Amino acid sequence: MATRKRELAGYLLRVLVAVAVLAVAGALPKPIIMMGPPRAVESVNAKMGVHTRLTDEVEEWKIQRTLQLVREMGASWIVEYFPWGYIEPTKGQFDWQHADMVVDHAVNQGLKVVARLDFVPEWARPKDTTFRYLDEEHYEDYGDFVHAFVEHFEGRIDYFIIWNEPNLSFEWGYRAVDPEAYTELLKVAYRRAKEANPDCYVLGGGLAPTVAREGNEWGLSDLIFLQRMYDAGAKEYFDILSIHAYGYVYPADDPPADNKINFARAQLLRELMVRNGDGDKRIMITEGGWNDHPRWTKGVRPYQRILYTIQAYERAKEWEWCEAFAVWSFRTPVPEKNFRDYYTLVTSAFIVKPIYLEIQNYARGATDWLVEPVR
């Protein structure tokens, strides 16, 4: 009898220990991310920006750390991608959690957010199409999303890019690019954005630099595409033109030419805007910069990348028609394991690259970046 009692007591004790362990494990405090007091960017150049890649960054501390590093570098602007398909996976049902997290931390760091809006959800496109494919039947759906997004972020985001690189076939769902159709999409998005917040800025274009001529299967020159946008009546439907300005192997002060892709190609787009009576409007360079992969033929040496990038920030500062210049790209959540890793300023493991430190020095007023290293 006594043995049975001891066995029963032992059994009960084990159950109690197990329950206690489970209770303690379940009650472990989750990591707390403190937002901290609002911060402000200090920089000699208020047009400095970067394109962050926080869309697929899951952990909040990494989002916060990324944005702290942006501020500490001296950049005031971030361009960030907010995929429609992530936020509205079902028509009319919105998940703002991740986007709120990114935007709140950015605002707290004193950064101005420029939101790029694209990525078509499955429900808004035919089967077997890519997430860049949007047909005219669903333009109003996109407009509804833009309205909801602008409304949700009123007071936190003022700048919205309508689509990305519509002058590339890949970004237009692997169809022939269509400036007139894009203009129709822009009109819908502009109307819906302004309905949500009349004071917001709608950025049209997001144009990729390319010299492809009419009929090219991969894309169309940004200059031709923009002219056809104007011809289709786009002028009244964007507040700022968004462009991408990559330097490839040329310095920031290399003169522009129709058949050449360099940083100063931005000036050609500006001239085209003026010719179309749109000279009062500004341009924002929402992607751009140089790559320093050691062997890619479109890359430069790392020291050249440093010099050209800072020179480009200086040029953006001098161009009164340029709102901001966002370098592609600040950091990616994981290494991409190819030449694209050589566009970043900070590694995925949060190791700041020398280019980050040199840009930071520039933003703090240093001038010795003007000199190339002694040979």
Added chain:
Amino acid sequence: MRDRMIHRRWSLALVLVLGVLTLSAGLWVMLTPGELPKDETWERIQRDGVMRVAVDASYPPFEYIDVAGNLVGYDIDLAHELGRRFGVDVEFVIISFDGLYDALRVERVDLILSALPFDLRLTEDVAYSPSYFNAGQMLVVRESEGSISSAEDLQGRRVGVEWGSMGDVESRQLLRRMEFELYQYPTPAEALSVLAGGDIDAVIADAVSVHQFHREHDRIKIAGPPVTDDPYVIATLLSSSVLQAQLNEAILELSANGFLDQLRVQWF
């Protein structure tokens, strides 16, 4: 007590039965007449006599277009050697780096051989061969140097890097736990020249730059293991099991018989 004994006997019997069943299943599988796994890619390569290889021809010296307009490079020669071993011709499909994996997925090509770094995230989608080249950062010293055999020996030394390069990044990381003098140069070749001249003690630079410099200057040597690894591999579809096996065997053989070393000497 008796109950326990019975319980133990039953448990033992159960274990024995399960063991016999497992053994039988294994023997069944082993003794069943073998069928080669089906690989439509390999069958098509053998049927058409052509192996389609994706390359982005903008990465000299691995693959690029020379002044005469020919597609040349280390990877191109390696692909031809693989084709020779498989008894087929090689057709190169030039695609920008961003589109390489898509081309493989839609079976526009049979494999990617294009200075392709190993990417752990993609191993659920593609199969990789053994590495045929490590493009990571190397520690380089003078030929006569005997006291530096790894990055751990750089304490108190003079170290050169290409300004802003990943070698520069690595050396700054090392500076967080040891002290040495860091000298930055515009290019790896300039850092290596200064090393050869004796004004610094070591250089951290990428493998290709080191091999290219070493080709014409024999006063330097690689010290110890790579500072970082960046293995280049060949990618195939997961379903291309026979092709994978053939590639794996070939790469291991080409490494063992010195062919890969010959390619390096030829191209770097």
